[in-house]
Amino acid sequence: MINTVDVSRxxxxxxxxxxxxxxxxxxxxxxxxxxxxFAVAGCISSADQKNKWAFTCPDGYKFTAVFSRGGESVxxxxxxxxxxxxxxxxxxxxxxxxxxxxxxxxxxxxxxxxGEGVIHQDCQGDSN
Numbered sequence: 001m002i003n004t005v006d007v008s009r010x011x012x013x014x015x016x017x018x019x020x021x022x023x024x025x026x027x028x029x030x031x032x033x034x035x036x037x038f039a040v041a042g043c044i045s046s047a048d049q050k051n052k053w054a055f056t057c058p059d060g061y062k063f064t065a066v067f068s069r070g071g072e073s074v075x076x077x078x079x080x081x082x083x084x085x086x087x088x089x090x091x092x093x094x095x096x097x098x099x100x101x102x103x104x105x106x107x108x109x110x111x112x113x114x115g116e117g118v119i120h121q122d123c124q125g126d127s128n
Contacts, residue, residue, distance in 0.1 A: 055110055057123040065103070065110070065125070076103055076112070 053065045063078040074096045076083045085096035085103050093106030102113040111121040 053108075053125040053127050055123040055125045057120040059120060061120045061123070063112075063123075065105070074103060074105075076101075 051067045051069065053067070054062070055065060056062050061078070063076055066075045066077070068074070071087065071094070073084060073086050074094075076085065083098060083101050085098045085101060088095045088097055090104075093104055096103040096105070100114060104111045104113070105125075108125040110123045110125055112119045112123070
């Protein structure tokens with residue numbers, strides 16, 4: 001007995017390739033979407049991380065500085081205290097103050113002053 005194939009039930013090669021092509025395009029689109037979501041999430045977390053810096057001074061003093069998104073203020077915090085300082089005009093670098101405490105920042109270097117003078121200087125910053 002000879003087996004026969006009903007040709008009317010075999011899909012046309014163009015239909016097979018069309019299904020494969022659609023499947024590949026769908027997979028590629030899904031992959032691109034997933035990568036885009038990870039990229040956006042990475043950008044958001046990077047932006048947040050760049051606003052927070054850990055400083056270590058040569059005298060051993062350590063503190064964090066969290067800059068507002070627009071840079072108009074900074075919050076300084078150590079183990080026992082927290083200060084919110086507003087930006088003031090300066091010729092070089094950034095100067096923040098609350099009227100008593102002054103925080104100077106230029107690049108990764110910073111110093112803290114008060115009415116009595118410099119409290120901590122040459123503090124090295126590292127973004128968290």
